[in-house]
Amino acid sequence: MKTRALLLAALLATSACTSAPVTPAGTGIGVDEAGLDKKVKPGDDFDEYANGGWKAKTEIPADRSRIGVFLEVANKAEANNVAIIAAAQKANAAVGTDQRRIADWYASFTDTAAIEKRGMAPMQGELGAIAGLKDKAGLSKMLGGNVQADLDPLNATNFETENLFGLFVSQGFDTPDKTVPYVLQGGLGLPDRDYYLSTKPEMVAIRTAYRAYVEKLLTLAGVSDPAGRAGRILALETRIATAHTDNLTSQDAHKANNPWKKADFAKKAPGIDWDAFWAAAGLGSQQDFIVWHPATVIACAKLVADAPLQDWQDWLTFHRINEVTDVLPAAIDQAHFDFYNKTLNGQQQPRPRDKRGISSVNAWLGDAMGKLYVEQYFPASSKTEIQTMVAGILKAFDERVAALSWMTPATKAEARKKIETMQVGIGYPETWRSYASLEVKADDPVGNLRRAQKAETAHQLAKIGKPVDRKEWWMTPQTVNAVNLPLQNALNFPAAILQAPFYNPEADPASNYGSIGAVIGHEISHGFDNLGADFDSTGRLRNWWTKEDLAHFEAAGAALAAQYDAYEVFPGLHLNGKLTLGENIADVAGLSAAYQAYRASLGGKEAPVIGGLTGDQRFFLAFAQSWRAKAREQQLRAQVATNGHAPDRWRAMTVRNIDAWYAAFNVQPGEKLFLTPDKRVKVW
Structure with a gap:
C-alpha cells in the first residue's frame, strides 16, 4: 500500500x-x-x-x-479471475464485447503452440523499421512513437518504461484544475542507475549476467552480431544511467516541478528533433509540459545526438523484443525469466502459463475484468x-x-x-474504462500488447485539456x-x-x-x-x-x-x-x-x-x-x-x-x- x-x-x-x-x-x-x-x-x-x-x-x-499474507488474499482474487475468464470463454460473446476481448486475450496468451509456430515473425515489421533508420531525425520520430503513458511517476521503474522517456498525465503541480503531461526518465533494462554504476561485487555480477542475457536474447531472436550489439547496448545504457536522477531526488516533488513549453525542449535539450518526437508521441499541438527529471532529459537528448545511430538501433532492437518476451517463443521467454526473475530475484521456476495469462488479462483489460469481479464477488x-x-x-x-x-x-x-x-x-x-477502441485478436498476442499499449497511452493523453x-x-x-x-x-x-x-x-x-x-x-x-x-x-x-x-x-x-x-x-x-x-x-x-x-x-x-x-x-x-x-x-x-x-x-x-x-x-x-x-x- x-x-x-x-x-x-x-x-x-x-x-x-x-x-x-x-x-x-x-x-x-x-x-x-x-x-x-x-x-x-x-x-x-x-x-x-x-x-x-x-x-x-x-x-x-x-x-x-x-x-506472504498478501498472496493469501491475492490467491482468492486469482480464483475469482479464473472463473470470470472461464465464463468469458464459454459465453462465446460477440466480437467487440468485453467478454470476447477477455476470452481472446487469454486464448492468444496461452496458445503456446501457435506462439512457437509464429516464431519471430510478429516482430519483423518493428525490427525492419529499426534497421531501416537512416538518420537522427528518423530516430527522434521513432523514440517519440514508442512513448508510453506510465501510471505513477514515482514508481515508473525501467521494467515498466524501457523507452528513453516516460509519460505521466495528471493535474499540474501548480494547476490543480489543469491536466498536463509529465516527462520522466527511462531507457534502462536494469532496475536502477546503481546497477550500472555501483562497484559492489554483487552489482558487477548482475551487470555481467545482464550483458550475457542481452546477447542470448538477440541470438535467440536471430539478430546478427549479438555479442557486439550486447556490448554496445550495455555501454549506451551505462551512459543513460549516468545521466539518471537518483531515487531520493526523484521523490522530491519540488525538484520535479519544472514547467517547460514545447519550444523549451529544443532550446534546453538539443540533440533530439523534438517537433518530430512530440508529433509521433501524439502531442504535436501540446504546449505545456512538466519535466520531472530535467537534467536527465537534457543529458539524454545530447546522447541521442552524440551516440552513433547504430548504438541506438541496437538498443531499440533489444528493448522492443524485451518488452514482449511473454508472447514470443519459449526459449526467449525462458531466457527473460532466467535473468529478470531468477538472477535478479531468486525465483526458481516460472509461474504456470495459465496464471501468467490471468495477470496479463488483468494488466491490459483491468476495468473489463474489474466490472465483472465486483458484480460477482464484492458484497x-x-x-x-x-x-x-x-x-x-x-x-x-x-x-x-x-x-x-x-x-x-x-x-x-x-x-x-x-x-x-x-x-x-x-x-x-x-465510472468504468471503455475498451471499445481496442482490437483484441485470439491469434495475435504481440499485436494485442502493442495495441493495448497504444490504447492506454491514448486514454491518458485524452485527459489533457479536460476537467480533472x-x-x-x-x-x-x-x-x-x-x-x-x-x-x-x-x-x-x-x-x-x-x-x-x-x-x-x-x-x-x-x-x-x-x-x-x-x-x-x-x-x-x-x-x-x-x-x-x-x-x-x-x-x-x-x-x-x-x-x-x-x-x-x-x-x-x-x-x-x-x-x-x-x-x-x-x-x-x-x-x-x-x-x-x-x-x-x-x-x-x-x-x-x-x-x-x-x-x-x-x-x-x-x-x-x-x-x-x-x-x-x-x-x-x-x-x-x-x-x-x-x-x-x-x-x-x-x-x-x-x-x-x-x-x-x-x-x-x-x-x-x-x-x-x-x-x-x-x-x-x-x-x-x-x-x-x-x-x-x-x-x-
Missing part, C-alpha cells in the same frame, strides 16, 4: 502464500495463533513472536521470489462496513491533528481541511493493494484487498482494525508523509506550513529515518531510512490512527479476552501478521536498493513507536525493541 502505487503491486505479482489460513471465520479471534512463536519475547523481536511459527513451517515455492455489506471504518479512522486522524501541541493554528487548519476533503474510493470506481476527475481510480478492483493519490487528495481501496485476513466481517473488530484498519490509516497518512505533506487539499504543490511547524515535522522524519537506517538486513547491508521515509511515516501514523479508532469503536468499554489475548494484543498481532513474509536473498537485496518500502519484517517493527504496544505486551527496558518514550517517533 503506498503513494507510489505500482511497485508493491509488482512485488505481489512475484510473491505467494502457502501458510495455513488465519483463524477461520466465525471463531472471532482473527489472529493466527499457530503462527506465533511464544519462545520469543515480543519486546525482543515482535515480527518473530507474531510470525515465527508460520515462518518455521513455510517454504517459498519454486515459482515465487517471496511469500454491498463489505463496502458499507469499510465506509464506516474509514469514517472512524479519518475522524481519529483529525482528532490527532487537532490535539497537536506543536502545530500552529494556521497549519493545523490546512491539515484538517485536507482530511475533510479527502476523496475515498472503496471497492470500485464510479478527482474520483478517477488508479487501481483495478481485483488488485490486492491500496493507494494514496497526492495530486487528487484521494484514496483507492480495491475490492480484492477487502477480504480475509485483511478484513473478515466475522472476526473480532480488534483484528480488523489492526489489519485493514492499519492499511486505511496508512493510506490516509500518506497525505501527510514527507511527500504528501507538500500538497494541499486541492492537490496543489504548495507549502502550507509555518517555518517552525515544518522544522518540527522534518525533525520527526529525520528521527524515523535514523531508526530505520539502523536496521541491518544482511551483514553490512542496512535499510535506507531516507528512501523508505514516506512509507515509514505512513506506517507509524496510520497504525496510531487505526488504534485510536479501534478504541473509540469500543464505546468506552474494554474488549473481551479471546483465546487468552486481550483486544490490544489482537490488534497489534493482526498488524504484524499482515506483514509476515519470507523472501529470497536476491529479492530482498533488490528491494533494499530500489524500493520505497522497508521489507515486511521491519514494517512489523513499527509497533515500537506506539505507546499502547508496550502496555499490551509488558515490554520492558533492556528488551531489544524497547525505546524510551522520548525516542518513540510520533510524526502525527
